[in-house]
Amino acid sequence: QYRNTDLPEQVQADHRWAKKFLLTMTLWAGSQESLWSIPDATLLTHIQIAFKAVYPEMNLTIVLNGVIFSLTVQRLSEWRSNFGSTAIAIIIDFLTSNQECDSQVLTGLLLKNFTFIFEDMDKCDPAGAFCSAFMLQLLGKAHLSVINGHANIPSLKTKDLTTRGMAGVITLCATAVSLFS
Numbered sequence: 001q002y003r004n005t006d007l008p009e010q011v012q013a014d015h016r017w018a019k020k021f022l023l024t025m026t027l028w029a030g031s032q033e034s035l036w037s038i039p040d041a042t043l044l045t046h047i048q049i050a051f052k053a054v055y056p057e058m059n060l061t062i063v064l065n066g067v068i069f070s071l072t073v074q075r076l077s078e079w080r081s082n083f084g085s086t087a088i089a090i091i092i093d094f095l096t097s098n099q100e101c102d103s104q105v106l107t108g109l110l111l112k113n114f115t116f117i118f119e120d121m122d123k124c125d126p127a128g129a130f131c132s133a134f135m136l137q138l139l140g141k142a143h144l145s146v147i148n149g150h151a152n153i154p155s156l157k158t159k160d161l162t163t164r165g166m167a168g169v170i171t172l173c174a175t176a177v178s179l180f181s
Contacts, residue, residue, distance in 0.1 A: 002067045002074075004017070007071065008058070008060065019149055020149070021054045023148070024153060025075070027161050028158070029168070030147070030165070030169035030172075032168045033168055033171075043069075049153065050153060079146060080172065083143075087142075087173075087179070091177065117130050130174070138173045139169065147162070
């Protein structure tokens with residue numbers, strides 16, 4: 001397993017790896033419909049594009065299972081797993097702060113018809129889908145805070161991804177909340 005100290009010296013010399021490159025790759029990965037199973041070839045291509053944009057002075061070809069590829073995959077794995085632990089914390093906080101209803105009963109009500117995804121859990125209006133406090137809090141803590149400061153890379157459409165490219169990450173939020181409710 002690689003460590004950041006295995007990165008080329010030029011990459012270690014400043015904070016672009018953590019403050020630009022990884023944030024950008026996380027933004028891109030969050031836009032993928034199936035962010036659990038991004039094909040290696042697709043990931044490799046996008047890592048190369050992001051790396052060239054963040055490190056234009058380096059003429060480096062990223063290779064499958066090399067240090068840059070492997071550390072990017074590792075970071076994306078950590079980011080995905082953070083959704084589960086963050087969802088657990090949000091749900092535990094909600095259930096322990098709500099003393100009016102038994103937590104098992106409340107959990108059942110939240111899961112019934114996926115009520116937990118709606119802004120108004122009494123109406124379950126499709127216009128308010130994915131706008132519940134659970135979803136917004138998880139999206140903010142586990143994703144938006146992580147991508148803040150990403151690089152602007154037109155070929156990856158990063159500007160569009162910040163506003164419209166959230167399909168994968170919204171699915172991940174809904175899945176995490178439903179699994180841990």
